[in-house]
Amino acid sequence: MPPRILEPDPEFIEKSYLTVYRRYINKNYGLSLQSYYDLHEWSITKRNDFWMSLWNYLPIKASSQPRRAADESLHIDDIPEFYEGSRLNYAENILSRTGSGIAVKAFNEENLNCPEELSWDQLRERVRVFVDALKSSGIAKGDVICVVGGSTVTSLALVISAAAIGAIVACFTTDAGERVLLERIGQIRPKVLFAVPDYRYNGKLHDITSRIQMVWDxxxxAAGSELVSTGKHTPPGWTSLDKYCSRGTGRPLEFEQVPFHTPYVILFSSGTTGTPKGIVHSQGGLLVNGLKEHRLHYNHDEHAVHYHYAGIGWTLWNIMIGALFCGSQIVLYDGSPFYPSPEKQLAAVMATGVTSFGAGPRYFTELMKANVNPRPYVGKVDKIPSAGALLTEQQSIWIRDNFGAHVCQISTSGGTELCGNFIHGTQTLPVYAGENAVKNLGMDVDVFGPDGRRVPEGESGELVCKKPFPNMPVCFWNDSGRKKYRAAYFEKFPHVWTHGDFMRINPETKGLTILGRKVADAICVGQQREQDPSERLFLFLLLKDGKSLTKELEDRIKSATQRDLSRRHVPQFFFAVEQIPYNVNGKKLEIPLRAVLSEGAKAFEWRKFTAEERQALERYLPYFEVEKIGGGFKAKL
Structure with a gap:
């Protein structure tokens, strides 16, 4: 049984939004649900009641009310619509709070200690100006706009503005390469592309003017389309943002009322198995799921300050900004998560007053490696959301010991396909190291074996979802008849969504472990020999039985590493190995392995190792002369 790293505070449990909601359900539906597990079971067996209760309980603004929430006769592969008859607007809901209170703090590598602050009224005005300009430029409901930029107030306001007029938006990070942009923007051919001509990362200024221009050309x-600079300068042939906004006529901000499943955000798959798929999410789906996750799972309200390191092209960024639905303040950061050093950057984030500090597992590994002590900076933090991968038991214990035993760790698992999570957490239950806590409310998640039947708890199998949910994709872009959509999720088991991950449920804790697909263990270290001008990174993978190291797997790892950390963290070499070196205390031999790669046999001349450690490390001696061996992939950066 894994170590218990958090025991929830009984007083907090009583006052939490989740407990208040459960009591609301008991009162209004004549029930006596006693626990989270009771509530989850009800949410997946009485689906119309559950989703309708969320509509009534959560602060959703709508101009037309739904006739019902869900048609329970339809299967998940029918891709049913939810909340038929309703009309609403995502932007109206995300800007529902008004006043002089702070809505957003935004900072970058140049203003680490003096972030830009926008009140709710100021954010609303920023959106009004953009909406006015978009309308004056002929952008209307159903048109596509693109944003290439950082996690900034401008990016946020543009995304909200698209929703206000019923337009569709796709966002991309500034370090996206030409091919990445061409394969995605080329599919959707936007009427306007907002882009920065340069960006700063890790202390350096990167000019991407020619890249953006090449993609645009x-x-x-189409005729009338426009390339707009959102940066400090405007390249020739581009329109400055000031000039674009000057077209506005002073219109008041109005919110186009649209049906629940109106397309809004396009998120793209990685493209490792072919042309990237444009996954289209709806205004209503992102609204209802965002409110559910932030209010009930994160317990966010007007007192919360939420930060999660993410680029605007990642689904997590769209999930993060959903905290605004709850009246919470969000913190945006544009730059390297380790600039000018891991500790100084962490201190800058914490100085904004965050109560919810989110980052991926690899981020915490980097803090551990750098021997950063977060305790002096933790301040008001009461939860740490983590996404992208499951926090390991070692990482969970380190976070508890260094951020504080009172901090609730919430490891989530979902993805681009739902712009949300199948697996989530709650501050009302104990947390166990190395486990996800609970199935997300309303998500009928299960574990199937190869025969399409549920496996017993404790055994691993396919992560599946058996019932529809409102934040399912509306469609894939340019996918006539939803053929690619159905092939992606519904071909393996009838009437069941197969997500592509393995999962196991702990019969003792009820915690969930996402197992992934191919990799059992890994170690990443650098090599810099005397003849090497700079360090190269090697990633050694211990694969599961029957699995092989493919170019597809390499591309997935590269994409995830660049997304979660940075390009400089992407390994140059990938190799499958039979053993990952550990010492007797269960710690990976990263520093000794780096010495072996950089010094060869000399690494053993003066360092002391046990016989087992030496034997494990000697397996890696051939990689000292990596040019002479094959069987791996060299990353093209």
Whole structure:
């Protein structure tokens, strides 16, 4: 049984939004649900009641009310619509709070200690100006706009503005390469592309003017389409943001009322198995799921300050900004998560007053490696959401010991396909190291064996979802008849969504462990020999039985590493190995392995190792002369 790292505070449990909601359900539906598990079971067996109760309980603004929440006769592969008859607007809900209170704090590598602050009224005005300009430029409901930029107030306001007029938006990070942008922007051919001509990362200024221009010219934009600079300067042929906004006529901000499943955000798959798929999410789906996760699972309200390191092209960024639905303040950061050093950057984030500090597992590994002590900076933090992968038991214990035993760790698992999570957490239950806590409310998640039947708790199998949910994709872009959509999720088991991950449920704790697919263990270390001008990174993978190291797996790892950390963390070499070296205390031999890669046999001349450690490390001696061996992939950066 894994170590218990958090025992929830009984007083907090009583006052939590989750407990208040459970009592609301008991009162209004004549029930006596006693626990989270009771509530979850009800949420998946009485689906119309559950989703309708959320509509009534959560602070949703709508101009037309739904006739019902869900048609329970339909299967998940029918891709049913939810909340039929309702009309609403995502932007109206995300800007529902008004006043002089702070809505957003935003900072970058140049203003680490003096972030920009926008009140709710100021954010609303920023959106009004953009909406006015978009309308004056002929952008209307159903049109596509793109944003290439950082996690900034401008990016946020543009995304909200698209929702206000019923437009569709796709966002991309500034370090996206030409091919990445061409394969995605070329599919959707936006009417306007907002882009920064340069960006700062890890203390360096990167000019991407030619990259953006090449993409814009290559996609052959339709007549009247426009390339707008959101940066400090405007390249020739581009329109400055000030000039674009000057077209506005002073219109008051109005919110286009749209049906629940109106397309809004396009998120793209990685493209490792072919052309990237444009996954289209709806205004209503992102609204209802965002409110559910932030209010009930994160317990966010007007007192919360939420930060999660993410680029605007990642689904997590869209999930993060959903905290605004709850009246919470969000913190945006544009730059390296380790600039000018891991400790100084952490201190800068914490100085904004965050109560919810989110980052991926690899981020915490980097803090551990750098021997950063977070305790002096933790301040008001009461929860640490983590996404992208499951926090390991070692990481969970380190976070508890260094951020505080009172801090609730919430490891989530979901993805681009739902712009949300199948697996979530709650501050009302104990937390166990190395486990996800609970199934997300309303998500009928299960574990199937190869025969399409549920496996017993304790055994691993396919992560599946058996019932529809409102934040399912509306469609894939350019997917006639939803053929690619159905092939992606519904071909393996009838009437069941197969997500592509393995999962196991702990019969003692009820915690969930996402097992992934191919990799059992891994170690990443650097090599810099005397003849090497700079350090190269090696990633050694211990694969599960029957699995092989493929170019597809390499690309997935590269994409995730660049997304969660940075390009400089992407390994140059990938190799499958039979053993990962550990010492007797269960710690990976990262420093000794780096010495072996950099010094060869000399690494053993003066260092002391046990016989077992030496034997494990000697397996890696051939990689000292990596140019002479094959069987791996060299990353093209």
């Amino acid at each position: 290559t996609i052959e934009p």
